[in-house]
Amino acid sequence: MESDRLGVGLIFVSAVGFGTLGIFGKLGANAGLSNATMLVFRFVIATAVAWAYLLTTGSLRPLRGRNLLVGLGLGALGYATMSGLYFLGLEFMSAGLVAIILYTYPAFVVLLSVAFLDERVTWKTILALGLALGGVALITGANPANADPVGVGILLFAALVYASYITVSRATLADVESSTLTAHVMPAAGVSLAVLGTMQGTLSVPSGITEWSIIVGLGLVATALPIFTFFAGLSRIQASRASIVSTVEPVFTVALGALLLDEVVTLTTVVGGAIVLSGVILLQRG
Structure with a gap:
């Protein structure tokens, strides 16, 4: 039971960290950073942190064989593909509907x-899932009338890719330490995105204190911390529960947007956030 609660707590912390991604992304865009630059350098910073941690703690265990291929595949094919599809989906629909x-x-x-x-899967899992999806819909203010069929297809595929990423990660964590898996997934994602950004001609090196501050924030708060804690939590609880707990992410994104960027928060948004949290609480008591 203690390990179960710790797992939920770690996933919750991960969601808070990932919830800052949109905030740093907006700050970066305002500073003139391209999506490719932010995506690549967030993984450069996070990878450096991950490997420094493993080296200083003496827990470096490089993956080999099948586990190495899986770890690199999770980053290069899973995480990177999902990120690319997410930004592609934004070209077809509003951010709320994409979310x-x-x-x-x-x-x-x-x-x-x-x-x-x-x-x-218990009835509590199904109910919590319904609450989470309904709450996210209210938070993002999605309008199905503006749904583009191509965009919907892209995002549904992105959701399937991310779900596969989580499922394969959960299976892999039965044999691999969470910190070790993290240290292999992040550089693989970074290299894959760097190749894509170079091909598109949108990748550049940040300059100045403001740009580097945003990049460091992306790498530490929005990448290294949440990926570390996500894998650590995922190794302790079921993948289905972990994914539902992760839906608190947009709750924190909206809250931080209101606090830091003066974004408007409506009553509907607050109700949506409360519904998501109620689903998470239901899982915790389940």
């Missing part, structure tokens, strides 16, 4: 977990 379609991924995780991880 609600992407956040269907917990439903995919539940299905994949039952099929491949032999996880048992």
